[in-house]
Amino acid sequence: MALLCLYLCLTVLFFSIFFSSQLPQICRLLRRTADLPVLVSEGDIMIGALFSLHDTILESPPSFTTEPHPTQCSGFNFRTFRWMQTMIFAIEEINRDKRLLGNLTLGYKIYDSCSTHFHALRTALALMNGNEELAGISECRGGVPVVIGDGGSTLSIVVAQFLGVFHVPQISYFSSCACLSNKLEFPAFLRTMPSDFFQVDALVQLVQHFGWSWIGTFAGDDAYGRGGAQIFNEKVTKLGACIAFYEIIPKNHQQTEMSRIVKRIHESGSHVVLVFALEQDARALFWEARHHNLTGIQWLASEAWITAAILSTPEFHSVLQGSLGYAIRRADIPGLQPFLLRLHPSKYPQDPFVEQFWEEMFKCSLGTINMSSSIRPSCDGSEVLVNINNIYSDVSQLRISYNVYKAVYAIAHALDLMLRCEPGKGPFAGGLCPNFSSMQPWQLLDYLKHVHFTNDFGEDTKFDINGDPVAMYDLINWQLSGKREVQYATVGRYDETMKPKLVIEEKNIIWSETQKQVPLSVCSTSCPPGTRQATRPNFPICCFDCIVCAAGEITNHTDALECVKCSPEFWSNTRRDTCIPKVVEFLSYNDTMGITLLAVALLGSCFTLAVTLIFALKRHTPLVRANNSEISFLILSSLLLCFLCALAFIGRPTTWSCGLRHTAFGIAFSLCLSCVLGKTLVVLMAFKASLPGSNVMKWFGPLQQRGIIFMCTAVQVVICCTWLSVAPPIPHKLMTHETARIILLCDVGSSFAFSLVLGYIGLLAAVCFLLAFFARKLPDNFNEAKFITFSMLIFCAVWVAFVPAYISSPGKYTVAVEIFAILASSYGLLLCIFTPKCYIILLKPEKNTKRYVMSKSNS
Numbered sequence: 001m002a003l004l005c006l007y008l009c010l011t012v013l014f015f016s017i018f019f020s021s022q023l024p025q026i027c028r029l030l031r032r033t034a035d036l037p038v039l040v041s042e043g044d045i046m047i048g049a050l051f052s053l054h055d056t057i058l059e060s061p062p063s064f065t066t067e068p069h070p071t072q073c074s075g076f077n078f079r080t081f082r083w084m085q086t087m088i089f090a091i092e093e094i095n096r097d098k099r100l101l102g103n104l105t106l107g108y109k110i111y112d113s114c115s116t117h118f119h120a121l122r123t124a125l126a127l128m129n130g131n132e133e134l135a136g137i138s139e140c141r142g143g144v145p146v147v148i149g150d151g152g153s154t155l156s157i158v159v160a161q162f163l164g165v166f167h168v169p170q171i172s173y174f175s176s177c178a179c180l181s182n183k184l185e186f187p188a189f190l191r192t193m194p195s196d197f198f199q200v201d202a203l204v205q206l207v208q209h210f211g212w213s214w215i216g217t218f219a220g221d222d223a224y225g226r227g228g229a230q231i232f233n234e235k236v237t238k239l240g241a242c243i244a245f246y247e248i249i250p251k252n253h254q255q256t257e258m259s260r261i262v263k264r265i266h267e268s269g270s271h272v273v274l275v276f277a278l279e280q281d282a283r284a285l286f287w288e289a290r291h292h293n294l295t296g297i298q299w300l301a302s303e304a305w306i307t308a309a310i311l312s313t314p315e316f317h318s319v320l321q322g323s324l325g326y327a328i329r330r331a332d333i334p335g336l337q338p339f340l341l342r343l344h345p346s347k348y349p350q351d352p353f354v355e356q357f358w359e360e361m362f363k364c365s366l367g368t369i370n371m372s373s374s375i376r377p378s379c380d381g382s383e384v385l386v387n388i389n390n391i392y393s394d395v396s397q398l399r400i401s402y403n404v405y406k407a408v409y410a411i412a413h414a415l416d417l418m419l420r421c422e423p424g425k426g427p428f429a430g431g432l433c434p435n436f437s438s439m440q441p442w443q444l445l446d447y448l449k450h451v452h453f454t455n456d457f458g459e460d461t462k463f464d465i466n467g468d469p470v471a472m473y474d475l476i477n478w479q480l481s482g483k484r485e486v487q488y489a490t491v492g493r494y495d496e497t498m499k500p501k502l503v504i505e506e507k508n509i510i511w512s513e514t515q516k517q518v519p520l521s522v523c524s525t526s527c528p529p530g531t532r533q534a535t536r537p538n539f540p541i542c543c544f545d546c547i548v549c550a551a552g553e554i555t556n557h558t559d560a561l562e563c564v565k566c567s568p569e570f571w572s573n574t575r576r577d578t579c580i581p582k583v584v585e586f587l588s589y590n591d592t593m594g595i596t597l598l599a600v601a602l603l604g605s606c607f608t609l610a611v612t613l614i615f616a617l618k619r620h621t622p623l624v625r626a627n628n629s630e631i632s633f634l635i636l637s638s639l640l641l642c643f644l645c646a647l648a649f650i651g652r653p654t655t656w657s658c659g660l661r662h663t664a665f666g667i668a669f670s671l672c673l674s675c676v677l678g679k680t681l682v683v684l685m686a687f688k689a690s691l692p693g694s695n696v697m698k699w700f701g702p703l704q705q706r707g708i709i710f711m712c713t714a715v716q717v718v719i720c721c722t723w724l725s726v727a728p729p730i731p732h733k734l735m736t737h738e739t740a741r742i743i744l745l746c747d748v749g750s751s752f753a754f755s756l757v758l759g760y761i762g763l764l765a766a767v768c769f770l771l772a773f774f775a776r777k778l779p780d781n782f783n784e785a786k787f788i789t790f791s792m793l794i795f796c797a798v799w800v801a802f803v804p805a806y807i808s809s810p811g812k813y814t815v816a817v818e819i820f821a822i823l824a825s826s827y828g829l830l831l832c833i834f835t836p837k838c839y840i841i842l843l844k845p846e847k848n849t850k851r852y853v854m855s856k857s858n859s
Contacts, residue, residue, distance in 0.1 A: 035071065036111055036126055037352035039084075043107025045415060047091065047408070048127035050149030050159065051084045052115040053077055053353060055280060071122075073114035076360040078392040079309065079400075080151065081353065082340060083173065084110060086401040087148060089339045090408035100412045101419060112353065113150050120155040124162050145441045146171070146448075148407050151400075152278065153177030153224035160189040167442035171410060173403035176303065177227045181466035188445055190467035192403040192410065194328065196228040198471030199303060202326050202494040203274065204235045205502045206300070206475070213241040213542045214523040215300075216270040218261070218285060220277030221251045228302060229276040242523060242542035244270035249277055253284040262288045265297060272521035274300040279308035286311065286319050294319065298512045298519045301325025306476050307399060309391035312486040321480055322512035326473035326494060331402040331457050337395045341385045361388060397488060406461050406469075413461075414447040471496040479510050526558045530576035533561055549576040551740065569733075571740040582735070586744040587650055587812040587819075594650050597819050604643040604826055611834045612636045618841050622850040631679045631705065635833065638672035642826040646819045658729040658746035663720040665822060666757040670716035672829060673764035674709045680771040680788050681708065716760055723753035734811070743811040758799070765795050787832050794828030 055075030091106045111123035128143040147163060147170045150156050156175035163170050164187050172180075172191040180186050181195050207215060215236065219229035226248070233243050245268050247261040262285070265273060275282050282305040289297075295318055305311060306325030345366060348354045355366050364379035385393060395401075421433035427446055428434070434443040452462040463469060475492030492504035511519055527533050527546035532555055534547045549555055553563035554572045566572055566579035573580050587594050615632055618624050624632070645664040648657055682705060732747035748754040769792035772785045802821040809817045840847050 036123060038126070039108070039110040039351055039353060041088075041091075041107050043091075043095070043105040045101075045104060046107045046109055046144045047411060048144035048147040048149075049084070049087055049108060049110040050113045050120060050123055050127075050147065050151075050155070051080050051110065052120075052151050052155065053080050053084065053112040053356075054114045057114045057116045057119055071114070071119065073112060073119075076356055078357075078361070078390055081357055082392050083151070083401055083404050084353070085340055085343075086333070086336065086398075086404045087408055089333075089336055090405045093335075094408065094412045100416050104415070104419070106408075106412065109144055113155055115152065115155070117155065117158050120150055121158050121162060124159045128163075128166065128168070143168070145169075145439060145444050146411055148173065148404070148411075151175065152222065153180065153227070154222040156180060156189070157186075157223055160186040164188045167445055169441060169445040169448050171407040171448070173407050174400050175224075177223045178231060179223060179227055181468055183466060186467075188441075190410075190448060190463050192406045192461070192469050193400075194471035194473070195466070195468045196224070196302075197231060198494075198496055199326055199473065200228055200231045200235060201496075202471075202473055202502060203232055203300060203302075204239065205494070206324070206504075207236055207241060207272075208239055209502065209504060210518050212272045212521045214244050214268075214270050214272070214521050215241060216244045216265055216268055216273040217246045218273065218275045218277060219246070219248055220281040221248050222278070224304065225249070225277045225281065229274070232274060232276065240542075242540035244268035244523070249281040249285055251281070253281075255288070258284060258288040259292070261285075262292050262294060265289075265294060266292075269523070270521055271296065271519050272298045272300060274302075275305070276302045277304065279305040279310055282308070283310055286316055290315060290319050296513055298521065299323040299325075301476075303327050303399075303473070306478075307397045307488055309394065314484065317480060317484065317486070320478055321514065322510055323478040324491075324509070325476055327397075327476045327488070328399045328403065329459070329472050329474060330397055330399045331405075331459075333395070333398055333402065333405060336398070336401070337393065340393055340395070343385065345379075346381070357392075358383070361385070361390065361392070406455065406459075409453070409455060410448065410451055410461055410463075411444075413453045414444060414451045417451065418444065418447050475502075475504060477509050527555075527560065528558060529554075529556050529560075531555065531560070532563050533559060552738065554579055568735040569742065582740055582742045584733075584744050585741040585812055586652055587815045588652065589650055591812075593812075593816055597816065597823070598647065598650055600823050601643050601646040601819070604823060604830065605640055608636055608640045608643060608830060611830065611838060612640075614838055614841060618848075621841065621848050622852075623837060623840055623848045628679060628682060628705075630702070631675050631682075631709075632834075634709065635672055635675040635679070635829075638668055638675060639826055639830050641668035642672060642822060646822045649815050649819045649822075653731040653744055653746045655728075655730060658731055659724055661746060662729055662748065662754060662757060663724060666716050666720050666761065667713065669761050669822075669825075670764060671709070671713045673761065673768055674712035676788060676791075676829070676833070677712060677764060677768045677771070678705045678708045680768055680785065684771055684774060684785070712764060716757065719753065719756055719760060723750060723757070726750065727753065741811070745812070745815060762796075762799060765792055765799070768792050769796065787836055791829045791832030794832065795825045798824045798828065 053076065054073030055077060056073065058072045058074050087110070088108065091108055094100050095105045109127060111126060113120035113123050124147070127147055143166075145168065147159070147168060149170070149172060150159055151172070151174040153175040154177075156170070156172045157177070157180065160170055160180065164185075167188050169188050169190060172189070172193060174193055175191055176193050176196045176199060178195050178197040178200075180189050180191065181197070183189075217229050217233060219225035229246065233246060237243065245264045247264055249261070250257050275285060277285070282301075297319075299320060299322075301323050303326050306323070306327050311320060343354055343357065345355050345358050358364075358379065359366055359376070362379060362383045363376060364383070365376040366379050418434055418439070419436060421427075423433055424431040426433035427450070428443070434440070449463060449467070452460070454460050460470065471494070473494040474490045475494065477489045477491045479487045479489045481487050489508065489510075491506075491508045492502065494502050506518075511517070523540065523543040524533075524545070527544070531546040531548050533544040535541060536543045536545060549563035549572065552572055553565050554576050555563050556577050563576075569582055570579035571582045572578070587597075589595065589598060612633065615624055615629065615636065619629050641664070645661070645668050648661045648664060651657065727750035729746045729749045732745055734743035734745060769789065772788035772792060774785075798821050802817065805817045806814060806821075846852075
């Protein structure tokens with residue numbers, strides 16, 4: 001808003017001057033420029049300069065009835081005064097050196113801009129007018145052809161917009177705002193201070209190098225602070241880092257607002273904070289941080305305050321120790337310190353700034369300048385600058401002073417090139433050279449844009465197309481010496497012309513609170529392998545939770561955004577960082593279930609063999625002979641096969657075992673049921689044949705019984721052979737992404753063939769059941785129909801229950817269900833058919849007689 005008002009004032013002022021110049025009478029400004037303190041030294045070429053020697057301006061309220069009082073400024077700045085003296089030193093050095101400009105001399109005209117926009121504009125107007133008063137643009141004569149200054153970017157913007165109208169070249173020594181590189185808006189602006197664009201690039205590379213991703217940002221409320229912080233925020237965000245907070249330091253440094261923004265550091269949890277502000281604003285922030293006892297923060301500094309002496313005092317040590325920031329290249333300028341210490345009010349009575357400097361330096365009064373001098377003791381003339389340890393006389397960190405020095409030499413070299421111009425080889429149309437006696441500012445601007453020289457320190461000085469110098473910075477680390485004094489240790493460099501641009505001596509860095517380890521500043525710690533990032537709602541992208549990958553998924557690097565599924569044959573380990581082969585699962589002989597089923601099958605086989613042995617030993621007894629021993633032995637053999645075929649279902653499935661499983665099971669059960677069918681049919685027909693006049697048994701003799709058994713079994717054999725030849729069962733790996741196991745089982749090949757095998761067994765069982773049911777009322781001692789009925793009931797119940805259990809059982813349990821059905825139905829047939837007979841043979845031998853077998857039970 002302040003800038004907007006200033007621009008409006010400028011516009012009104014320009015229009016007022018323009019229209020006043022068109023009027024016949026001469027209009028004069030009520031506000032004279034003669035009241036502005038100015039330091040002048042005459043020379044053949046005059047150089048104008050603006051320095052913010054004071055921090056603020058004291059204005060009395062206007063009465064609008066009388067002419068305002070002369071402007072007074074307060075807050076003398078010793079650092080800026082050194083810059084001004086460096087300019088004078090450079091000019092006098094050039095005047096003594098006849099290699100540049102020959103016998104021509106440089107003069108200067110220096111104003112104090114008082115760190116305010118309007119005052120900077122007034123001083124710029126004064127530099128443009130050689131007389132004491134400004135009557136109009138058409139009467140601007142005697143102005144300087146070039147201006148050095150101002151310091152701050154905000155002030156330079158105001159001055160550059162004004163000087164650009166007249167194409168008067170301006171070289172700033174401290175303005176770094178990237179906006180000043182815009183030649184459309186600032187056509188006559190150049191600088192020896194690198195653009196913030198490069199400084200920000202260096203800061204971003206620093207952040208990237210140390211892996212900081214959660215950064216707080218403070219910006220001064222001016223073009224320098226806002227512009228630099230905005231570029232930094234944009235660049236660092238593109239690299240994946242996040243801005244924890246972004247706060248503006250108010251210019252009035254109101255305590256409540258300063259306290260609020262300092263509390264943001266605590267609330268954010270950020271341990272790395274960038275302060276992109278001038279030294280006055282940075283001091284106000286750190287003063288408040290000191291009151292909040294804020295320590296352990298790694299401060300990143302902009303070049304405006306990283307070497308500022310006002311922050312190196314002991315009260316800031318606990319807050320700022322370990323701070324990192326970039327400072328422009330320094331230089332040791334020979335002879336400068338003695339030149340600085342030459343000052344004395346008696347030697348320079350015409351210098352309006354020396355008296356103020358002397359009073360502020362020694363806290364005494366000369367009785368002529370300072371409004372507060374009446375409360376200070378008088379200066380007695382014995383004061384000596386050499387005895388004072390002050391930032392003014394400190395030449396150990398000549399950085400901005402070196403920029404001022406380079407600016408003066410750039411002007412001198414441009415003038416020297418202009419002076420040496422050969423007719424016909426000049427830079428202007430037709431090879432014309434400028435007339436040195438009537439040199440125009442725009443002509444000097446052209447020479448300045450193309451100046452290129454190497455100074456006595458071996459550094460190339462030139463300006464690019466945007467008027468910017470080559471960007472070179474020292475990486476500065478605040479370290480405390482044994483005497484508890486701040487040392488600006490150089491721990492790296494940034495040079496845009498080198499590869500790599502940034503070089504850091506990390507081992508020499510001392511971090512905040514004297515730590516040697518790089519501080520960590522992240523919103524969320526890195527997600528280790530085996531986890532993925534899950535962004536928190538309403539938080540920046542750097543704030544996330546680490547979610548463990550789901551089963552079957554992995555991440556093998558930190559901060560993964562997504563988990564990757566393992567291939568079907570692999571599964572994630574417990575740490576979820578590696579895919580390992582899945583466990584192959586099948587019903588093996590080592591499983592508890594496999595061992596149990598094996599034991600049950602072998603036990604059934606043993607029982608079958610035991611019954612067979614009993615029948616073989618008692619084959620001549622009436623009971624065994626009456627029950628058709630041949631068919632009984634055939635049933636026992638088929639039951640033994642049924643028990644043994646269950647063993648083919650246990651173990652790792654192979655091509656031959658898969659084919660054997662179902663075919664052996666189908667044929668064995670078909671043989672068993674065919675024998676039961678033949679036995680039941682013979683019993684039923686035998687009862688019919690016992691009736692008078694019946695000769696039906698001639699159709700059911702031993703040969704016919706064998707034929708029935710053979711035919712019934714042959715049907716199943718044909719089905720199984722066709723199955724094996726067309727679509728045989730084969731081993732199959734059942735793999736899903738949801739389980740950590742590969743189920744190895746036998747694929748039936750043809751579901752139709754498998755259903756046909758089971759259906760045929762079911763058909764035989766149903767026929768057997770019906771025949772046994774019809775024969776249930778035969779005499780108990782003669783037939784076993786009711787036992788066959790019970791066995792068929794058990795058989796059918798088992799296999800009816802088998803179907804849903806088989807379909808719903810997972811993995812190897814499918815095979816277990818099938819084995820259980822085989823064993824259960826086999827045990828049902830063995831126990832129901834042969835247990836009653838073995839009971840009589842072994843325990844009731846008295847009933848094992850022909851008379852008992854042939855007798856009929858009473859009704």
